[in-house]
Amino acid sequence: MSDTPIQVLLVDDDADLRDLLRTFFQQRGIEFSVLHDANQLMRRLERERPSIVVLDLMMPGIDGLTALRQLRTSGNTIPVIMLTARADGVDRVIGLELGADDYLGKPFMPQELLARIHAVLRRHAQAPLAVQAERREAFRFGCFRLDFATRTLYRDDDPLKLTGSEYALLEVFALHPMEALSRTKLVDLLHGPYAEVTERGIDVPVWRLRRLLEDDPANPRRIQTLRGIGYMFVPGNSDDEKPA
Template sequence: MESEAIQVLLVDDDAGLRDLLRKFFQQRGIEFSVLHNATNIANRLALERPSIVVLDVMMPGVDGLTALRQLREAGDTIPVIMLTSLADEMDRVVGLEFGADDYLGKPFTPLELLARIKAVLRRHSGQPSPAVNGRQGIYRFGRFRLDLAARALFCDDKRIKLTGTNYALLEVLVTHPMETLSRTKLLDMLYGPDADITERGMDLAVWRLRRLLEEDPSQPCVIQTVRGVGYMFAPSDGGDGNEKSV
């Protein structure tokens, strides 16, 4: 589904998040509307049928899980992505049992939410996922394996815990190997051109990712600094012939 055809309804009581996401999606030509709470979500959907609903779990009054359950019990099958705290694993489990199509832990980047939205809409339309990550959607570098379909990073056979920002940054780097990416370009790719994130914030995100990937983060080999410009992902080859090596 092309971005121009997507219509998103965000249900969240966080005004700052609503404003950030509205700007991000509108800059990309995506129709975007909001509800401040879930009390009248059924009435809203009777008047407006977006492509997808992004529904926060924790809200005053009717919470997101209750709203989702009510929608599904009424027979409404509109795609729904739940926004949850990273710590609230039970909310994710309950949300999926109630009929959520996906969940996204806070904090997250707008780019990550857009990727989830497109994936959910592809599943609903029966379209295959784009083959941007090789045949199996897996990248190997050194001892690491990044599975884009599962949104998971493994070192040998051990899964490495990633925040939303960790994952989004790593995906950008892995899909642009041996390419010098300026801090400005990275910020644009992750957050959009008008995001209120400084280059110092980008440096901090890189530093955190280096702590997961580098044997010695103070002397990085995988995520190299290009002095005065930005960063370059310089992976070692760990491929096995069946998965994409970078």
């Protein structure tokens, strides 16, 4: 990670938590600012660019998932850690599907949030899957072309709509073809070692990718299930798509 000072923006309606975290971060020389709700988040980010946004899930007005969806739909890729007091794993999956970088359940120790922030920023700084995207040649398999520079998947010349998590997973597969990848390894490559992501957090985008890439998603050839292990991406070649 670079020596650039960390700037944290917390969006949470819990005044006690805001005060606790403000004291904790400022004592460590970390710039820390707050919003009481997400209603002005987009406008706030037009004026300033923090290193990371820590976004509460349950808030009055615009909730955290809606705010995250607005960010990603607008093309804003700022790192986001979601906070939630709910134990519902579905919300975690949805948040990660929408493009959250990590998820942290309440209650938590400030030290744990700081560790998560460092991990997320380290991944963004290293950007192992994207840092040289513009210099990387498009990945071609069958009738598909994955353009790393534009983060776009094409079938022949037609662009296909991918969510952020679907693109990220396909990029991982494209960079690790013919490798047996456990779910744990995939979570690590996608979200880092501290991410709280269940197996469903991998299985859902796999299922969605299969609907795009496979002739028969129920009998996949490209994204194969390795029972007891995980998945393997078998790209094939353009000849696979040509009629006999």
